[in-house]
Amino acid sequence: MKAFAQIIEKILGAVVGLLMALMVLDVTWQVLTRFVLKEPSSYTEELARFLLVWIGLLGAAYAYRKKAHLGLDILSQKLEGAAKRKLDIFISIVCMVFALVIMIYGGAKLMLLTLELDQMSAALQVKVGYLYSVIPLSGVLIVLFSLDRIINGDPEPETLEFYE
Template identity: 45%
Template structure:
């Protein structure tokens, strides 16, 4: 299980690094083509927008795993260890519920709808459903991380967390 978690962590981090490098190159090319060549590339604006969507949504899953997302722990940290674990488990279950309902179910509905309607992006000619697949993918990753967090809350202190 630890190997799977490490593989997902590294794959997600590598994907985000690659997407950040790609958006940097795309935006630099857009500036060069617009101001130096006086002939703006038509696909760069749309590609950078799609990359930003993927970076933002997958980045939220990565931030959730690294526990660097916004949180208010003042009340939780003042509780006993058992109560803290119960509260954090409840919060994790709320995250699972949100991710399943909004990101996975709602995201799949959005992907299906846009694929059925055959929505195509203007400049790239890509089906918009493929762009929106980041929603259910990120939802699945966040649900996985939520269960890992719950497991880590309740494991024995002598064991290494996942």
């Protein structure tokens, strides 16, 4: 499970990085066409919006895996040993239940409904259900990373080190 989660983490990091690069190119093209060519592109704003949503949701799963997500650690800093491990397991279970109910179940219902209604995005002419597929996908990733935390323990959070 740990090795599988590490492979998924690396792939996820690369995908989020690629989406960020695409967004930079998209917004650069938008600025160029609007202010330099004086012919604004019709699809760049919508593409940037959808890329931002995908980056945010996939990035949230990646940050959760890296334990780099915003969180309150007042209680966990005061605990040690078995009590700290039990609290970490409880937190992972709460995150997993949220991902299962809200992101996977709710996201899948939203995705399937918009696919069934054949809703299309205005500029890109892509089915909105495909764009919403990132919600259950991110939920599945968070559940996977939660299970890994429960089974193998928490990874150490990412920290920045400063050198003088």
